[in-house]
Amino acid sequence: MTARYPDLDQVIQKLTHLLGERCSTAAAVREQHGKDESWHFPEAPDVVCFARSTEEVSEIVKICAAHKVPIIPFGAGTSLEGHVTAVQGGVSLDLNEMNEILRVSPEDLDCTVQPGVRRKQLNEFLRDTGLFFPIDPGADASIGGMASTRASGTNAVRYGTMRENILSMKVVLPNGKIISTGHRSKKSAAGYDLTKLYIGSEGTLGIITEITLKLYGIPEAISAATVSFPDIESAVQSVILTIQSGIPIARIELLDDVQVDAINKYSNLDLAVQPTLFLEFHGSDAYVKEQAEQVNDICSKFGAEGFQWTTKLEDRTKLWQARHDAAYAAIALRNGAQIWATDVCVPISRLADCIMETKQDLDESFLIAPLVGHVGDGNFHLSFVIKKENPEELKEAERLNGRLIERALAMDGTCTGEHGVGIGKKKYMYREHGDAVEVMAALKAALDPDNIMNPGKILPDMAAE
DSSP states (O other), X not given: OTTXXXXXXXXXXXXXXXXXGGEEOOHHHHHHTXXXXXXXXXXXXXXXXXXXXXXXXXXXXXXXXXXXXXXXXXXXXXXXXXXXXXXXXXEEEEOTTOOXXXXXXXXXXXXXXXXXXXXXXXXXXXXXXXXXXOOOOSSOOBHHHHHHTTXXXXXXXXXXXXXXXXXXXXXXXXXXXXXXXXXXXXOOOSSOOHHHHHTTOTTSSOEEEEEEEEOEEOOSEEEEEEEEOSSHHHHHHHHHHHHHTTOOOSEEEEEOHHHHHHHHHHHTOOOOSSOEEEEEEEEOHHHHHHHHHHHHHHHHHTTOEEEEEEOOHHHHHHHHHHHHTHHHHHHTTSTTOEEEEEEEEOOGGGHHHHHHHHHHHHHTSXXXXXXXXXXXXXXXXXXXXXXXXXHHHHHHHHHHXXXXXXXXXXXTOBSOSSSOOTTTSGGGHHHHHTTHHHHHHHHHHHHOTTOOBSTTSSOGGGSOO
């Protein structure tokens, strides 16, 4: 690595002078920062820095820029496509100590936070204000990481994704300059929309150090429900009709029979081992009841049975915790295995076709792969339960993943609805975006001419293959 970066020792000395013990070359610390929760093989950075302010981030970036050493932002480490892997070595910039909630304005329904603030931390802080932040990717991810990967999750069908819920950000550019991408006004027609540019940029264009978010009032009433179907096509068709009927459902999650069996065992539930929807309704007491009755009627038309709903907090919490633990439940299906998690998103009118063709592939394969999805917006996930040391299993997972993505793209969908590109899906970028990839590359080259910001991610032609 010193051959690649001849000034690396000098860079480490400067960073140590700036940060003291918050600059670490310890092997255990480096290894921790070279991996996420994906199937990708980890690659450790050369050094890890722990920043506490925007100004420190700026100084760290200036040091790295002067010596052309890569910088990889690190949040909670819950990403799923190798986003934090140090494919070219360099500096892992840990933002977890930047975890202050800087401002909450209940009258404006917004707040400003540092990137290390966690999703659950923010909602705990907001509870007494009567407000909440709805984006829920499942993991207790950092807000900075959620902005960087354009995260969404179970509530996206009603509240949207990070893209719709960020008003502005503070960003440190690859040369160390600090900019604000916008202001707190609900709309603006002044200039390019830099906020949207940095949402989903995965640390390749700059380091996000502050995020201003939209907030929502906590609903008067919340109810959750489960309902089982004779087959997966019936479940998907009921979802499509629910959305097309304009019912403002908050959450609508699909689990196939394999996933239901897994969470029954892992989370001690007793659901029928059939394709199942997990549902949640927000509103007034009367409106929540009306929504549940409407969805029950729709599901009944497709042969659903056992529609059960509850407003009890403990029951709702147990249900959604089981849903969020779906990945761990999948891993528990096989001793010594891990999961290769992937996702796609298609127009909701093509959702049934995409899922049915995918299930046919899985039925013909020797791999176990539970299916779960935020199907209210056409997004679903597979978790291939594999052993990484087995090349045959890796090859089969790659084949099935490739077929899934090609299928979604052929249906005018995307290779990733919420996981992001990272290193795992960059080879599909030309297939999805065509010549628009060249525009992205031009933006990257203009803002980061030395390619020091999380190199090897998103853009296939700029990766160190």
